[in-house]
Amino acid sequence: MSPTMTETTVVTLKIDDREISARSDQTVLEVAWENGLFVPALCHYEGLGDVGACRLCLVEIKGSPKLTPACVVKVTQDMEVVTQSERLAKYRRSIIELLFAERNHICSVCVSNGNCELQTLAQKLGVDHIRYPYLYPKVSVDASHSRFTLDHNRCILCARCVRACDEVEGAHVWDLFGRGVDTRLISDLGTPWGESETCTTCGKCVHICPTGALVEKGKSVAEMVHARPRFAAMARVRSSSGR
Amino acid sequence: MAKVSIATVWLDGCSGCHMSFLDLDERLLIVADKIDLVYSPLVDFKDYPEMVDIALVEGAVASEEDLHKIQKIRAHTKTLIAFGDCAVTANVPSMRNLVGKKAVLQHAYFELATLDPQVPNVVVPPLLDRVRPVHDVVKVDIFLPGCPPSADTIFAALVELLEGRIPDVPALTRFGK
């Protein structure tokens, strides 16, 4: 525990004009979700360290000229947060569109069709077509693992798998390689997943994946249903075991 | 009241969206009273009329024929609807964009050819270099994603349009549905 950690107190703040009280160690996103407010997020998952990468949970905080990712900013006394505005809605739609344009997300033939957070968010945010030109990158599929498959066509680089494997499983099989739009998820130091010496085949990465990038083998279209309920419990056990 | 003229168009797609349209079943009778189907793979008219109220366009733009057709249709249509994922996102047909036109033709007409391998150059329209969603080529007024959009979705959207309203698409359907 960091020596600078301050004591947890109760604070009151305003989110979308609602008076809300929360613990001072909570993030704006946690508090918003706890209070039933819809703030989209893809890279955040309860139990994982936050990285603020997807930029979907950006909110306006009064007094700050810049938009702030709700997943990393802690609530403070008298904070005033706006989670819904025309501008935010526009930006969020653009980000979803950029994600769809980046890789080859062919929902109709994806194993996660109907069980995909990107797809669901697109619908929720009113994205009914992609205005930006699709990039159609030629990316590979790693099917070398005996039980799972990594399909780069569907990967959105949220790095949930990286963190789940590192922070919860403790194996750190996954990491990111390369720069910019050429960034790729890699296992170990770029060896095929099936040859990974660190993978424990626990499947946490597969079930934490928001899309159809990490999937169980043998699933056909729309059959890859993510089993998530146990994840938060696993993360809690991990963090309370004092690593 | 004059009936609303409707066209349905089939570009590069599997015709599943048209099948889904037929899945309206008995609801076709409700719709039939209000519309004139003036151009469609389902009817016999050969030429696109001078002006059509609503065109449902299924399929992506993949060939030169598709391109000419959609440009003509756009010029003669009031409300153009990208109908289904192929029209909206280029969907499965766009998967050839990953390897390119040449590789596809090579595979289909040379590697798989049993005799006389050659790329057909008569009757079959030449492919475009890239398969594109309809809105990448012409202006689209309404997007109705889905693979295919369900009959319920089509019916709900049609009812709204016939009433002169814009359907709330995200409430009805999404990509891949």
Next chain:
Amino acid sequence: MTPEELNQAAEREATASTVHDHVVGVCTSTACLASHSDKLKKEFDAAVKAKGLKNVRVKAVGCCGLCASGPMVYVESKANGSSEAATRTYANVASEHVPAVVESLGAAPVAALACDTTQPFFTRQHKIVLESSGVVDPERIEDSFVVGGYQALLKALTTMTPEEVVDTITRSGLRGRGGGGFPTGLKWSTVSKAVGDRKYVICNGDEGDPGAFMDRSVMESDPHRVLEGMAIAGYAVGATEGYLYVRAEYPLAVKRLKLAIKQAERAGLLGANIGGTFFSFKVDVRLGAGAFVCGEETALIASIEGRRGSPRPRPPYPAASGLWGFPTLINNVETFANIAPIVKNGAEWYAALGSGKSQGTKVFALTGKVLNTGLIEVPMGITLREIVYDIGGGPLPGHTIKAVQTGGPSGGCIPEAYLDQPVEYETLVKLGSIMGSGGLIAMDDTSCMVDVARYFMEFCMTESCGKCVPCRVGTVEMHALLTKICEGQATMTDLEQLEELCEVVKSTSLCGLGQTAPSPVISTLRYFRDEYIAHIEHKTCPAGVCSGLKSGAVKAQEVLA
């Protein structure tokens, strides 16, 4: 080394040099080395030795500034019996000139090589950061002693409290020279007040803007100045360890810094109990692998920690939680190079230089379509026109200056009409650009502003770390749109989409790289929208740069039509 010992060492060195009537300084910075100035130095050595001249010292020095005319050589000669030295500067010196130069010592100068140092390129500069560049041998600490090196550090350690040092920097008005312009004193004070078992000082030498080489030059030419600045900072904020993060593409800077650290440690000016006081400060060099994003402070820290160099959201700022989670002061090379002179001469001296809220001087790498290119240091408040026309010597014959680009891929283009504006942080921001780290590119009528925007977007696209979506994908989409415009394939709808993407990427990206990536597009659209329109509507590139398009001007009424 105590202050007295330092003074004695400086005197010893000065006395030793009195035997030299002539000093031949050969620039051995990267630009001149590229023209084989190292060979030239050896040839001077050989020539002097062959002639048995005991009163001549041939010395390797750092950057003299006029890089375009390298190799640069200067000769400092004392008139008979006088201690006053006269300096001759030679440009474009080659091997065949060596005998003539050696022959000319004590005689008339070699006219053919003479470089006119009374031209504005030299006289309009004001050197603080670069005052010893091109004067001292960067590989000899004793050379630095003669020009007052480490005096400021020992002054701070022996006569000032850390608070007084922070206060001096605050009152000097110095602002971050990395580009952002954050008040340095405020940053120091934040770190000094932060609570932590340990604190760190980091010097950001990950200079990455294309065409910018200010920091490289300082590190190569006067490494001790940077180390001294870091040590003073360490004393002021309570840090005992520092890291110099330098990109591996600067091997000479790395070599000289490492050597300088060793020399300073041996002299007791770095390491344990500096100057016989209780203050200890250790500096280590860390190499970056050349990722532009590692110039962003949180990415740089991640890189030092051995992790992937990608930024993280702030707060917490490094001042609160930086390297290994400890409070960390991170400043740029040029900022640290300003510290010793401020401590030595006082805050008021520094604050008196400059204008508005921008004090002191700024080093620029002046490049592009002007007669004189090279490294310059100018007082803040100087106008862009003075830089381009006086120091830069104006446009190339037959051309006219169209714009000046500052701030590299994060900055913008300022049109000719605004060149009378002063070089100040706020003014440049108001004009749609930034001070930036010091890249200054002059553009003339042969520069296509759309192409310029595309060039910088390509840079940002390839240098994006890939962590956040808008920067990773948005830059690619913007680059595609700009390419489409350059190729004459774009429509006005594409331009609309480009503008919209500019706003999205600027407002939603995680770090400065993405947030400023659209700046070159935004600023060129602001001042040169007609060029975009010419490409789109008239399939014409006014500058004649974009191949496949018609070249030549589009009449105003056509653009408006």
